[in-house]
Amino acid sequence: MSLKIVLALLTLLTKIRVQGVALNQIANASIEDIIKQIPQEDVLGPFIRALDLFLSETQRGRRAPEDNQCKTTLLKFGENELKLSMHPRGFCSYCCKLQKPSRYIRLYFFSKSTGNCTVEIKTIRKKGLLKSAGVKNNVPTVIFIHGFTEHGLGPAPLYIRDAYLSREEDYNIFLVDWGELTSAPWYPQAVTNTKFLGFVLAKFLNFYHSTGELPISNIHIVGFSLGAHAAGFIGKYLDKKMRLPRITALDPALPLFPKDDISNRLSREDADFVDVIHTDAGVFGYPISIGDTDFYPNGGSLLQPGCEVSSLAEKMYIEQLVNCGHVRAWKLYGESVRNPKAFPATKVKVAQNRSERSFKFVTGAYMGFGVNTSSARGNYFLITNQDLPYGKTAGDQETEMNTINIDS
Numbered sequence: 001m002s003l004k005i006v007l008a009l010l011t012l013l014t015k016i017r018v019q020g021v022a023l024n025q026i027a028n029a030s031i032e033d034i035i036k037q038i039p040q041e042d043v044l045g046p047f048i049r050a051l052d053l054f055l056s057e058t059q060r061g062r063r064a065p066e067d068n069q070c071k072t073t074l075l076k077f078g079e080n081e082l083k084l085s086m087h088p089r090g091f092c093s094y095c096c097k098l099q100k101p102s103r104y105i106r107l108y109f110f111s112k113s114t115g116n117c118t119v120e121i122k123t124i125r126k127k128g129l130l131k132s133a134g135v136k137n138n139v140p141t142v143i144f145i146h147g148f149t150e151h152g153l154g155p156a157p158l159y160i161r162d163a164y165l166s167r168e169e170d171y172n173i174f175l176v177d178w179g180e181l182t183s184a185p186w187y188p189q190a191v192t193n194t195k196f197l198g199f200v201l202a203k204f205l206n207f208y209h210s211t212g213e214l215p216i217s218n219i220h221i222v223g224f225s226l227g228a229h230a231a232g233f234i235g236k237y238l239d240k241k242m243r244l245p246r247i248t249a250l251d252p253a254l255p256l257f258p259k260d261d262i263s264n265r266l267s268r269e270d271a272d273f274v275d276v277i278h279t280d281a282g283v284f285g286y287p288i289s290i291g292d293t294d295f296y297p298n299g300g301s302l303l304q305p306g307c308e309v310s311s312l313a314e315k316m317y318i319e320q321l322v323n324c325g326h327v328r329a330w331k332l333y334g335e336s337v338r339n340p341k342a343f344p345a346t347k348v349k350v351a352q353n354r355s356e357r358s359f360k361f362v363t364g365a366y367m368g369f370g371v372n373t374s375s376a377r378g379n380y381f382l383i384t385n386q387d388l389p390y391g392k393t394a395g396d397q398e399t400e401m402n403t404i405n406i407d408s
Helices: 002-017 023-027 031-036 045-058 129-133 155-165 187-210 226-237 309-314 324-338 394-407
Strands: 072-077 080-085 106-110 119-122 141-145 172-177 219-224 246-250 273-277 293-297 349-353 358-361 378-382
Touching: 031 293, 031 378, 045 187, 106 155, 119 129, 141 155, 141 226, 155 172, 155 324, 187 226, 219 226, 219 324, 226 246, 246 324, 273 324, 358 394
Parallel strands: 141 172, 141 219, 219 246, 246 273, 273 293, 293 378
Antiparallel strands: 072 080, 106 119, 106 172, 349 358
């Protein structure tokens, strides 16, 4: 747990140094100015690399762990669930070796007909496998990929599953479980494993598209944190004649992912449409726009409403102090699935009376599930509530912005 603890302490120090984007800054700035206020440096990356180098040196000359030393443990506290392991699984000299991908990558399938009953599907290529599991080739398919230290039936995946099951129309819902490849405290190996996961799932999708059981044209991949980059690698590794219709990236991870080299991270090139929700930009989340459409709720910073220390202490949610802003991304998206117009967002605010500094909120797109993939392009911002329901109407956002303008 040493790396996790140190990362937590470092993040807390970062929170002291970077106070996030305040609402009065949102009310008095353009979206471009708001983005410029987000820290651009990967403050955690150098420390993670140094610690990984130290671990590599201490393990030099040792044989790879036996498989019985590579088990993961699930730790639950508060609303958090963490996958832990004594050794990482991956390609490093001291890693537990990767064997058959189906041992470490699982799919949990849900639909209207299965309800909350879990149907586990192996990531193998066998004609008729998906059809026999109840997967329909004529309905939309959503694939959710979790992030670091999580697992396929954890809080985030189940939250997204329940949101889709609440809708009237039917969906094929796949929750990807790659928790054995993302266990704490082995973050660098988890980053490397995003490519491995992307390769395995791309081959899986190629095959079942060819059998007619899972047409690519029906697929929408939603990835949180590391899962967002894994979604990008799926898009990169698909057969050249195939292309994902949509990737939704929920606060894609920043540490150890490059800004300039799009071959090693998610980019707008990985699907026909890539939309991104930034909620912890500059710390755990990516600080720049990398999609066709990027949303910056509350400025996109780590201090999302309700994530202040005082708010978390009042609700007895202290365990969320480190990642409250980061996980807010999947909470916002889940709400948008239930209510596609919950999050009106704007590119511009039209001045009604410059002398009085009053503005009109102009809705340019809806964040999340309800975004118009044909017309929404560029950067958008919005204000949310601090508790469920997080969504604010355009009118409520306009009123709050004008109130802040007057007070400031």
